[in-house]
Amino acid sequence: MLRSYIRMVLFALGLMVAVQVPGFIKDYTQRIDAHRIEAAQALQGFKDTSGQFFRGDLNALVAxxxxxxxxxxxxxxxxxxxLLRRAQLFENEWRALQGNWLQRAWHMATAPNPELLQETYAxxxxxxxxxxxxIGWGLAGGLVLAWIAEVLMASLAALVGLGDNRRATRRHWN
Structure with a gap:
């Protein structure tokens, strides 16, 4: 019985932690988009100048x-x-977060911008x-955490000799 309660608590814990993933990714994406727009606005005057004198080539203006x-x-x-490097960073990060949920999650797990990740987390x-x-993330997280705990508890019990039900099996089948 205690094992069942522990399993339920771990499932609930996994669910509550995993349900945060889409919200965090959404906040990170919104932060990237806001910085991307701000960087574009900061470059606008230089873009106008480069458009007037260098056919829109900002690199020619820099040169x-x-x-x-x-x-x-x-x-x-x-x-x-x-400013150009920063705007390109935000643009690349924003593009990486425009895929499906798996692509966004993979990007967040493997290659987020550390500065913006910390800013989002804070x-x-x-x-x-x-x-x-x-809901999907929550259910998956809850099931995975409960399953891992179940496997660990069963393995530990088998190592110390608990859970040996051969006598009970013989008793029920005779």
Missing amino acids: HYRGSADPVFQRDADNIER NYRYQVVLEPDA
Whole structure:
């Protein structure tokens, strides 16, 4: 009986932890999108200038700034390149999160941006979202945790000689 209660508690724990996964991925995606939009807005003035003088080529604008003898323009070239790299980072991250749930989860498990992951985690508030993805994650997490605990408990019991039911089996079959 105690084993059944432990299994139920572990299932509930796995369910509550796993149901957080889609919400966390959604928060991370929204954070990426917000940064992506902000980076695009920060580059807009430079894009306008490059459109007017360099057919929209921001790299040509940077090269022009680098070619200037004025140290202010050279410093601006560094700043524009930094903005370009940051905007590209957000764009790549956003694209990686546009796939199906498995692709998003795999990206989050293997290659998220550490800075943005930490930022998302620091601002994440636990939530129970009753969407199909969250329900699926919750049920799968609960079942996996309960199954792992069951296997571990049965293995441990077998190692110490508990759970040997040969006598009970003989008694019932005779």
